[in-house]
Amino acid sequence: MRLFHVRELDEYPTSGQRMRILSMAVLAVLIASYEGQIAPVVPLLLEDLDISLSTYGAVSATALVAGAVASVVGGRLTDAVGRVRLIVPLLMLTAVCCFLMTTVHSPGQLLAVRAVLSVVDGMAMAGTAPLVRDFSPRMGRAQAFGFWTWGPVGASFLAATVASLTLPLFDDSWRSQFVIMGVVSLILSVVIAFNIADLSPELRARIVQSEQESVARTDRSAPPRARDLFAQRAIWAHVVGIASWLVLYITLTLYGQTMLAESFDLEAARASQVMSAFWVLNILTLIVAGRVSDRLQLRKPLCVAGTAAAAILA
Numbered sequence: 624m625r626l627f628h629v630r631e632l633d634e635y636p637t638s639g640q641r642m643r644i645l646s647m648a649v650l651a652v653l654i655a656s657y658e659g660q661i662a663p664v665v666p667l668l669l670e671d672l673d674i675s676l677s678t679y680g681a682v683s684a685t686a687l688v689a690g691a692v693a694s695v696v697g698g699r700l701t702d703a704v705g706r707v708r709l710i711v712p713l714l715m716l717t718a719v720c721c722f723l724m725t726t727v728h729s730p731g732q733l734l735a736v737r738a739v740l741s742v743v744d745g746m747a748m749a750g751t752a753p754l755v756r757d758f759s760p761r762m763g764r765a766q767a768f769g770f771w772t773w774g775p776v777g778a779s780f781l782a783a784t785v786a787s788l789t790l791p792l793f794d795d796s797w798r799s800q801f802v803i804m805g806v807v808s809l810i811l812s813v814v815i816a817f818n819i820a821d822l823s824p825e826l827r828a829r830i831v832q833s834e835q836e837s838v839a840r841t842d843r844s845a846p847p848r849a850r851d852l853f854a855q856r857a858i859w860a861h862v863v864g865i866a867s868w869l870v871l872y873i874t875l876t877l878y879g880q881t882m883l884a885e886s887f888d889l890e891a892a893r894a895s896q897v898m899s900a901f902w903v904l905n906i907l908t909l910i911v912a913g914r915v916s917d918r919l920q921l922r923k924p925l926c927v928a929g930t931a932a933a934a935i936l937a
Contacts, residue, residue, distance in 0.1 A: 652774025697746030
């Protein structure tokens, strides 16, 4: 990683430096998410490859499962070798996978490339959340998570906007979008590599030790273990809740433009314009909800209200 001048900080950065590094971390989330966007070109891809929507769904489901498994592995590697040492090479590798998408001409090739991209992307994403959290300890938890969520939601907006503007320029060629993704992602990955930093293992250990000491002041029982964590009903309630919410989010990221194109007979570029407006509103709501949640120190009421609103509008 010396090639990319990735620095390990022995002292926690000041506010200006911290915000710069945090912006690079959020940009890394954005790029990792952007490279996996396919919804804007699905209507064109299905027609060109002559595959059914159900086949596309099976391919996407398989790739998502592969990515989920990879994220578990990536999480362990991130803790072992550091956040940036893992993220930067993987970001560049996922950019290469975008270029590979332009060589796809059959459902089997689509499955192979999407599965590889999902695995690499899953491992990269596993390191982005702790990296964002490392450099946002003074923020409220909702705002810190909001910064991370800017990546996936912002990537959906970016992909939809770029597709709406450029598809007509390339005769509605779906391959053009993956060339653009690869170029943009590769350039920004280099920018991230030269501007991001990681906390040294020693500094991270001191922070972890301080957190453990603060917990020990109120709970002097044995240190928590993973199996004890998963024995808690509250943890599984959170898992079920976020999984249920992701059904809506992933459906929109995989089928959003396709549903609009088929339901309202829209062209792919026009469908992406509609979805880009949707994602803008999503980002604005995310910012407002995070600030309100931290100010009121309430999580559940906002989650319930948001879930109910989404269910009604869906």
